[in-house]
Amino acid sequence: MRNLSGAAVSDSVRHTAHDHTTDAAVDFSLGLPPRTLAATAKRDALTGDAAFSTTFRFKSNQHSLLSKYDTITNFASSDAIDARGVRSTQMILGSDACVEISGLNAKAIAAECCTKAVFRANDVCAFTVAGMNGTFVVLNDSRAGFQAKQDAVVFLAGYSVTDTQAIHIV
Numbered sequence: 001m002r003n004l005s006g007a008a009v010s011d012s013v014r015h016t017a018h019d020h021t022t023d024a025a026v027d028f029s030l031g032l033p034p035r036t037l038a039a040t041a042k043r044d045a046l047t048g049d050a051a052f053s054t055t056f057r058f059k060s061n062q063h064s065l066l067s068k069y070d071t072i073t074n075f076a077s078s079d080a081i082d083a084r085g086v087r088s089t090q091m092i093l094g095s096d097a098c099v100e101i102s103g104l105n106a107k108a109i110a111a112e113c114c115t116k117a118v119f120r121a122n123d124v125c126a127f128t129v130a131g132m133n134g135t136f137v138v139l140n141d142s143r144a145g146f147q148a149k150q151d152a153v154v155f156l157a158g159y160s161v162t163d164t165q166a167i168h169i170v
């Protein structure tokens, strides 16, 4: 596991309006300086910092597959996940997220949250798992439904998504 919390790199952050939310409650006008942390292909532990607006960059879905998913701690609603090459800017709100699923495994994710009917190509979603404090974000590829070897899973430890506390995907 690599801990990348110290590897701040200045970058411009693309916080723009998203496609299916009209009542975005997140305020980026706080003026926090931006920084970027890039995930590696290994299992990473990434850490947010209240002094920054951090963009956590996933160059591809292979950078956080279910078998070696990355964990972000101290994620805040002023942060963002950069799923570059996966999807344009959007936002996950509590009303977009799935209910708790029965376990952290590909079968449960595919059947109880990221079904082919709702998890469309290049879509994103979120779910929780009993006994794990935090929220999982799933980044789809171009194929509907969840496939563990193609779609990314990122754990936001200790973070709950609500309609006023979103997850920005840029």
Ligand SMILES: [Ca+2]
Binding pocket: 140, 141, 142, 143, 144, 145, 146, 147, 150, 151
């Ligand atoms: Ca897929």
